[in-house]
Amino acid sequence: MYEVELKVRADHERVRSRLDDSNADRVGTVVQEDTYYDAPDRDFAETDEALRVREERDDGVTTCLTYKGPLVEAESKTREEAETAVADSDGLADILSGLGYEPAATVRKERTRYHVRGYTVSLDTVEGLGEFVEVETETESDVETARNGARDVMDSLGVDPDEQIRTSYLGLLLAAE
């Protein structure tokens, strides 16, 4: 499974009114706290991988473990992702610690999700960074088509896909420090 993702800085006010005018399906708002880990055997910044534990809060709390592989398509930030929900976040933290993984940085954001024509549009307010809009989908193979669709969705929301930011929130935060 490949994740195709476009992200731009954009004022939420304007995008939200476009979403309200369109057929967008508002999914809901969550708070996400993402902890990124350093590996014991390699420098993820160099290998362009990431290991992330995400705690997502809405009514309850869910914890997800995600591995992100290196970019396979630079243009749209497409990479292989593997993920599972886990039942016990403390247990997971202890497992990672035992294996030699160390928490490196944490990204906190409020995310409001919409569904638009098969894509997920997220209005993200990232602690320390500001407001962003992300358009995302998953595909088993046809990255090019998925990427063009994501650009079309951005266009329809009045956001210029050419202003895409390829740096992750983690990268932006580390650069800002």
Next chain:
Amino acid sequence: MYEVELKVRADHERVRSRLDDSNADRVGTVVQEDTYYDAPDRDFAETDEALRVREERDDGVTTCLTYKGPLVEAESKTREEAETAVADSDGLADILSGLGYEPAATVRKERTRYHVRGYTVSLDTVEGLGEFVEVETETESDVETARNGARDVMDSLGVDPDEQIRTSYLGLLLAAE
């Protein structure tokens, strides 16, 4: 949390009748398939650690990820354990693969569990190895007391705790190959 565990080879027939005669609470029978992983940065056989994915089947299937740290008390095979259930076993396998962990060996067994005075007694039939009885509990600190209690439970089942096998099923299987 420390896991205290005693294991001996024992014919199940005799132990089962002792359990039936006592106040033992029969929990149920499951099939467990344990896959042990090799790490990319160290030799777990040398460091005396283990990373295990357990798929347990009864009515449904549950998947657990477990890290076992080195022995802290050799006598009773006491070690630190960290564990969490995971929702997606394929996702977990892909995460481990991405991080460089490789499946090394698989142990399959049928396990019937009983609760006896705060201990879990397991009658294990291990594929390729035969029948074993394991007495197990968890303790936050008092390993010595927990270990003596486990020996008492073994005694009460007519099994000699001095015949303890300290080698894991994985170790026994690898030695048998």
